[in-house]
Amino acid sequence: MWQKHLQPYIDRGFVVAIGVVQEQHPDRAKLYKQWRQLGWTIFVDSLNVLDHKVVPIPMGLSINGHVQFPRLTRGNLKAFLDKDERLVDTPRPRAPHAMKGDEYFYANKPGSLDRAIASYGKQKDNRRARFRLGVALRRRADSAARKPGDAQAAATAWTQALAADPNQYIWRRRLQQYGPLLAKPYNFYGWVKQARADIKARGETPIALNPEPRGSELMQRGGKVDAPPANKDPQGRIARDPGFVAVDTVVTPARVRPGHVARVRMVITIDKAFWNNEADPLTLFVDRAGVEGVFVHQNPKPASTRETRVLEFDVPIPADEKRKSIAVLGYVLFNLCEKEGGVCRLLRLDVGVMIKVDKNAPAIMR
Numbered sequence: 001m002w003q004k005h006l007q008p009y010i011d012r013g014f015v016v017a018i019g020v021v022q023e024q025h026p027d028r029a030k031l032y033k034q035w036r037q038l039g040w041t042i043f044v045d046s047l048n049v050l051d052h053k054v055v056p057i058p059m060g061l062s063i064n065g066h067v068q069f070p071r072l073t074r075g076n077l078k079a080f081l082d083k084d085e086r087l088v089d090t091p092r093p094r095a096p097h098a099m100k101g102d103e104y105f106y107a108n109k110p111g112s113l114d115r116a117i118a119s120y121g122k123q124k125d126n127r128r129a130r131f132r133l134g135v136a137l138r139r140r141a142d143s144a145a146r147k148p149g150d151a152q153a154a155a156t157a158w159t160q161a162l163a164a165d166p167n168q169y170i171w172r173r174r175l176q177q178y179g180p181l182l183a184k185p186y187n188f189y190g191w192v193k194q195a196r197a198d199i200k201a202r203g204e205t206p207i208a209l210n211p212e213p214r215g216s217e218l219m220q221r222g223g224k225v226d227a228p229p230a231n232k233d234p235q236g237r238i239a240r241d242p243g244f245v246a247v248d249t250v251v252t253p254a255r256v257r258p259g260h261v262a263r264v265r266m267v268i269t270i271d272k273a274f275w276n277n278e279a280d281p282l283t284l285f286v287d288r289a290g291v292e293g294v295f296v297h298q299n300p301k302p303a304s305t306r307e308t309r310v311l312e313f314d315v316p317i318p319a320d321e322k323r324k325s326i327a328v329l330g331y332v333l334f335n336l337c338e339k340e341g342g343v344c345r346l347l348r349l350d351v352g353v354m355i356k357v358d359k360n361a362p363a364i365m366r
Helices: 002-011 026-037 077-082 102-107 112-122 127-141 150-164 168-180 191-201
Strands: 017-019 041-044 067-069 245-252 261-272 275-277 284-285 294-297 308-316 325-337 345-358
Touching: 026 041, 067 077, 067 308, 102 112, 102 127, 112 127, 112 150, 127 150, 127 168, 150 168, 150 245, 245 325, 245 345, 261 325, 261 345, 284 308, 294 308
Parallel strands: 017 041
Antiparallel strands: 245 261, 261 308, 275 325, 284 294, 284 325, 325 345
């Protein structure tokens, strides 16, 4: 809406427009800007340093950076443009809620993200630091420098932040991004597919996304199949994995109210071996009433690959649940080759996750 109304003024040099987006992944904001052909500078406030609780908030800033119209509308746009303020030297404004750790987060240098996480982690009683700790942990979880447990620690930090301020819309959205399907007010990244198609149709190359949105971010059910594959192993007779594969499990939110739903994401990585894509696909069997079912990660076309594989599912918590934690157990069956063209075999890896139940947990299903 604002591009339409401001563009004539921008073209005549009367207005410089900028945008601020509350987004975990800057690349996704860049792709949206490319898709919509926005001529504005877009700043990404992943840490929510501006401390917004709702968006959007159109405002009119003077050339000195003073907020002249905190709620800019089409009705007061002309008054804003007619308002004159002399250019004077003013001190550089400080972000409303900047804190120790922010400079490390934005430094983009080796080790700086680790220092940001350490800094935020020391501020245990600061709800804003809890949220930013989650942002930094999720940023590291999505990078090559990821450490086991980063994604779960991010979900835990965001859950703690929202519990301290249940009305913080931005923080709630970050949990909903990775949370259960029923918690999502809409498909946050459903636009990505159409954006890429439209950009390619213009003869352009869409900006690459890293990481790609997937699973709960796209409101996907997680690879459920209605009929269990033929190689189910209820007696546990298939050989166990000796260490080729590792599973990092994330529960979002970190604490769940009775009667609500948790989203479980299993991130499966392979080391010193290759997925055998010419055999049956990787399959997860979950032994838990109410879970969606049996989950399959479809094989890619190459005969052997080493990509990370992700499976997700929702776990409904009974409204009368009295236990403080619920165990969800299962196992993964997969085919791998110890080296390309080498020995290939079917293996099993037992998996499990504990879901914490708390009647006072923050509700993200609103």
